[in-house]
Amino acid sequence: MFGLSFIVVAAMVSIVSALPTNGTSNQRTCGSVLPAVKLIAAEDYFNAHKPQGDMSxxxxxxxxxxxxxSADTSLEGGNIPxxxxxxxxxxxxADYKKSTLSFKLKTVDxxxxxxxxxxxxxxTPQQTEMKSKLRRGGPSDLNVYSVGFRSGTGAGxxxxATFPSSYRENPSDDGVVILFSSVPGGTSAPYNLGRTLTHEVGHWAGLYHTFEGGCSVLGGxxxxxxxxxxxxxFGCPTGRxxxxxxxxxxxxxxxxYTDDxxxxxxxxxxxxxxxxQLRCYRGV
Known part of the structure; x- marks a missing residue:
């Protein structure tokens, strides 16, 4: 749904998160909030600078x-193969094929x-240190961090993910952080088919949640x-x-926020x- 109103955008997010079954909830939910003034500025800039015409x-x-x-060298400790x-x-x-995007794995460390x-x-200071030491590439390069989310602001x-509009202000923070057991074959059912990465990359590429703004015609x-x-x-409520x-x-x-x-x-x-968004903010 199209977004227009300042009133509803205060609920939009700069860093977006989702909760699995590993400790605090069995449902996905939102994380940190982007101040409305920053979101409005980002959308104003985007509207003024986005490429026009056919993008097909x-x-x-x-x-x-x-x-x-990982906490140690075991799979249970996060050392995914x-x-x-x-x-x-x-x-x-596969999920981004119709959007004509492809992803090539360059390195694993x-x-x-x-x-x-x-x-x-x-x-958290831990994520700041982690990203500062490990992040590679520029604005068009996707950095994925798989972690355990055991405590602190990441618990559960x-x-x-960060949004494209946030890159210029803090390049070292850019990227996607996911629960290690949400990857295909992981243990975080019903979120273990890889769709957490698809969802978070959507935010990294400039998308918001489909439910932003609720039923208001002003927002979204x-x-x-x-x-x-x-x-x-949540789940898969057909006909909702x-x-x-x-x-x-x-x-x-x-x-x-449905199941994978x-x-x-x-x-x-x-x-x-x-x-x-990728062209405007990431120079792709």
Whole structure:
């Protein structure tokens, strides 16, 4: 749903997160809030500088730097194998194929640091140190950090991400942080098919949640073709329709909060926004 109003954007997020079944909740939910003034400024800049015209010919290959953070060398301690990282990239490429984006794994590095593994989360000193030491590349390069989210602001999270508009202010903070067991074959069912990475990369590429703004016609995710949704959807509630507006709730959208197995699509409008955001803010 398209976004227009200052009133509703205070609820939009700069760092977005989701909660799994590992300790605090069995549902995804939002994380840190971007001050409304920053969001308005970002959208104003985007509207003034976004590429115009047909974006159908746009294609891009994104380099991925994967940083495995673990408490020890065991799988249970976060040391996921290369095979699960490879499967994660397969899911990511399949999910973004219709958006004409591809992702190429450049390197995988491994760091045993129990403090980072347990305590890295939005705005923590552990995540700042971790990213400052490990981040590679420039604004168009995707850095993925897999951690444990055991305590602090990250306790119980599935993942969080930064938005394209935040890169210029703090380049070293840029990237996506996910729960290590949310990768394909992980133990965080029903969030263990790789869709946490797809969802968080959506934010990294400039998308908001489909339920932003609720049923108000003034607000939303700044995309015209995502139906309005009063609140996040969980599980896979077929036929859910929470707004007296055109279209049923977009429960299959990667930017909702349903189970991994329920998610399978971006809209055409979301794909266009991804391309415009990547071009505008990341120089892709």
């Amino acid at each position: 010919a746009f294609t891009a290959s994104i380099n991925v730097y994967w940083h495995v953070i 290369d095979s699960q990282i490879d499967e994660s990239l397969k899911v990511l490429n 491994r760091t045993v640091d129990q403090d980072w593994f347990e305590n890295a989360g939005p705005d 999270l599935l993942g969080y 995710d700044y995309v015209l073709d995502t139906p309005a949704e009063a609140s996040p959807a 329709d929470t707004c007296d507006l055109p279209g049923v709730d977009p429960i299959h959208n990667f930017m909702d 197995a329920c998610m399978n699509q971006f809209t055409s409008g979301q794909s266009t926004r991804i391309k415009q």
